Amino acid sequence: xxxxxxxxxxxxxxxxxxxxxxxxxxxxxxxxxxxxxxxxxxxxxxxxxxxxxxxxxxxxxxxxxxxxxxxxxxxxxxxxxxxxxxxxxxxxxxxxxxxxxxxxxxxxxxxxxxxxxxxxxxxxxxxxxxxxxxxxxxxxxxxxxxxxxxxxxxxxxxxxxxxxxxxxxxxxxxxxxxxxxxxxxxxxxxxxxxxxxxx
Numbered sequence: 001x002x003x004x005x006x007x008x009x010x011x012x013x014x015x016x017x018x019x020x021x022x023x024x025x026x027x028x029x030x031x032x033x034x035x036x037x038x039x040x041x042x043x044x045x046x047x048x049x050x051x052x053x054x055x056x057x058x059x060x061x062x063x064x065x066x067x068x069x070x071x072x073x074x075x076x077x078x079x080x081x082x083x084x085x086x087x088x089x090x091x092x093x094x095x096x097x098x099x100x101x102x103x104x105x106x107x108x109x110x111x112x113x114x115x116x117x118x119x120x121x122x123x124x125x126x127x128x129x130x131x132x133x134x135x136x137x138x139x140x141x142x143x144x145x146x147x148x149x150x151x152x153x154x155x156x157x158x159x160x161x162x163x164x165x166x167x168x169x170x171x172x173x174x175x176x177x178x179x180x181x182x183x184x185x186x187x188x189x190x191x192x193x194x195x196x197x198x199x
Contacts, residue, residue, distance in 0.1 A: 001108035001132060003171060006033075006042040014039045015070040015173045018136060022109030025052030030106045031059045033083070034127060034136045035173065038072025043080065056081055062105070063087040063096070064138025064173060065121040088116060088123035099125065101154075112136075117158045119151065126158065130165055139173040143185060147195035156198055159190045 006017040017037035022029030031051050036042065049057040058081040063071055071093060077083060086105065089098035099105065101116040105127075112127040120139045127136040140155075163186050170178040178185070 001110060001129070001134075003108075003134075004045075005171075006045045007037040007039045010037070010039040010041065012039055013069060014072070015067075015139075016171070016175075017042050017073075018171050019046070019049065019057075020108040021049070021051055021057075024109070025050070025055070026109065027052070027055070028106075029055075029109045031055060031057055032107045033058055033061045033077065034107075034171075035064055035070040035138070036061060036073040036077050038069055040073060040076070042073060043076070046081075056083075058083050060084045060086065062099070062107070062127060062136075063091060063093065064126065064136065065124045066092040067121065067139070070138070070173060088125045090123040092123070101125075115158045115161060117155055119155050126162075128161065128165060133166055133168040135162060135165075135167050135170045137170050137172050142170060142172065142178065142189065144189035144192045147192045149193070150197040150199055151193055153198055156193055159186070159193055162186050163190045 002021050004019050006019050007014045014037040015035050018034040020032045046057045051057045060083050085096050086099050087096040099114045103114045104111045110131045112129045115126045117124045117126050117140045167182045
């Protein structure tokens, strides 16, 4: 799959907006935006994307959670491209199609697994693409250095799944992708989570 950050180098406060499309632009691919961010410059970039004959550059949106910096341009995306919008059932945004924990959804050219990861917000979710060993993590904490935190059992189960997936790449809600020693980073974070308070 091809992933690009439409808000990279933005001059305003925004989340990353990860556009995902298939490598060969097949009809079955789903051109997907993971979070819209709040920078209107994404529309110029979307219009420049080569996305396959007869296909729109944006067919669906998956929101990692409903905070304004992740969903600020949602309404304009809907008006311009008419995508289907997916989010956690507890999302504060109206009109979404709810995604259940561990539900599969086509992203680009492959299937992604929805993983509910409450903590940063009650509607936080991640998208795990096991084929590419890739995770779109939204705003959940990835680097957990201490063992004095408090985590829900759902969050622990999610991190255990990430550790078992032997991840090679994480696309976070803010900042650059994580590409170095990702699996070891997840393992270290999971050890600290296990030593912390689980509620």
